[in-house]
Amino acid sequence: MTCICREGGHMAIHKDVAYRMELARGYLNEAEQFFPCRQWRACVSVSILVIENTSLGVLMLFGVSAQTHQPGKHLAQLISEGTVTDEVASLVRELLPELEKFDSHEKMLVKYGDEAEYRLPWQIFGEQEASVAVEAARKCIRVCSQIVEIHE
Numbered sequence: 001m002t003c004i005c006r007e008g009g010h011m012a013i014h015k016d017v018a019y020r021m022e023l024a025r026g027y028l029n030e031a032e033q034f035f036p037c038r039q040w041r042a043c044v045s046v047s048i049l050v051i052e053n054t055s056l057g058v059l060m061l062f063g064v065s066a067q068t069h070q071p072g073k074h075l076a077q078l079i080s081e082g083t084v085t086d087e088v089a090s091l092v093r094e095l096l097p098e099l100e101k102f103d104s105h106e107k108m109l110v111k112y113g114d115e116a117e118y119r120l121p122w123q124i125f126g127e128q129e130a131s132v133a134v135e136a137a138r139k140c141i142r143v144c145s146q147i148v149e150i151h152e
Contacts, residue, residue, distance in 0.1 A: 013060055017148060020057035020066070024050045024141055031134050040130040041121045045110045047133035048102045054144035055099055058092065061151045072099030088150055094143045098136040 027049040034043040055071035062083055064074050076096060079089045113120040 043130035047137040050137035054140040
């Protein structure tokens with residue numbers, strides 16, 4: 001795990017976390033706008049950004065750098081090391097399945113499609129995938145908000 005040390009300590013970290021949460025809310029707003037327009041791939045893409053930013057925000061609360069490309073691994077490590085309270089650990093466990101589902105493979109599909117099968121991203125993602133992604137994004141916003149509240 002890479003730790004972060006910033007001037008201003010606690011306040012700077014909370015500003016960073018607040019910034020991540022605002023990013024996530026903005027992306028969720030976009031996803032919710034894309035959904036009724038049937039922009040399924042775009043909906044999944046920005047939902048993944050919600051999931052990523054909320055998980056990075058949680059990591060930052062506990063001093064882990066936002067530069068990680070595997071937030072799920074680091075969140076699981078916080079639990080296994082006993083770095084977080086039982087209440088926070090329970091909430092983090094709610095995030096982990098979403099991070100597993102929308103991992104780097106899913107990010108690659110949304111950007112490049114399935115090159116081996118010559119399937120474009122717009123052929124891969126439909127209404128069902130978009131619906132699942134938006135629900136995961138909403139869940140991550142809710143859970144991350146709860147963790148931030150507890151941590152304050």
